[in-house]
Amino acid sequence: MSRLLTFANSTIGLKVIMAVSGLIGIGFVLGHMSGNLLMFKGQGAMHDYAVLLRTSMPLLYAVRAVLLAAVLAHIWSAYTLTMRSRAARPVDYAERRPQVSTLAAKTMKWGGVLLLTFIVFHLLDLTLGATNPNFEHLDPFNNVIYSLKRPLIAVFYLAAMASLGMHLYHGAWASFRTLGLARPSARPLARTVAIAVAVIVAGGFVIIPLATLFGAFSPTR
Ligand code: HEM
Secondary structure, X not given: OHHHHHHHHOHHHHHHHHHHHHHHHHXXXXXXXXXXXXXXXXHHHHHHHHHHHOOOHHHHHHHHHHHXXXXXXXXXXXXXXXXXXXXXXXXXXXXXXXXXXXXXXXXHHHHHHHHHHHHHHHHHHHXXXXXXXXXXXXXXXXXXXXXXXXXXXXXXXXXXXXXXXXHXXXXXXXXXXXXXXXXXXXXXXXXXXXXXXXXXXXXXXXXXXXXXXXXXOOOOO
């Protein structure tokens, strides 16, 4: 046990925790994005999907607990690694030419904060209904429409999805590298899998606020 804790607290241990918790998040967003596309099949399909997710409440709460633990572990490892890196180099490099530096890599921290803010709002809005004036339990089709037809909320969703795409592009690649699933390459920016994950997830999510704004869905109540 103490060897496990020592590993978890080491720099590579923290990077492994960040990678594994990030991969759990990627699995979740892939599933959630696919489920959201049922919006195009209508109110009945979305209702049945919400009921299906609640087939076994103990299982649903177990999945929620794993997701929450993954988010907390991801934030804690990111924070601890950032603090250690700062402590190791309190004065910045006079000149720094990173071999691989992308906008996605540079915006990981603030993009992550934006995503966290989005998730808190999103849960209040579509799971608890606290910020959604027409919220009804087990009616995600109408709940999504009433939420996203507010232009400011739709724009917030679009900004969060852009941030999610960038976070996934860098994060998916970084986790594959940490876990040794991707080898060092002479072309470090040729990240086919990371690009595919980012485009499929962010692109799939973005369709819903855009379709709502352009009137593709009509509320049924
Ligand atoms: C256009 C984008 C999105 C739409 C339309 C959407 C829609 C929804 C809806 C309708 C629910 C409630 C489902 C139910 O209670 O049956 C929900 C829950 C949730 N969403 Fe999203 N979502 C979107 C994007 C995201 C993103 C990007 C994330 C995370 C990065 C996310 C994380 C969650 C979580 C954690 C829940 C709670 C799941 C649970 O009840 O255990 N969503 N979403």
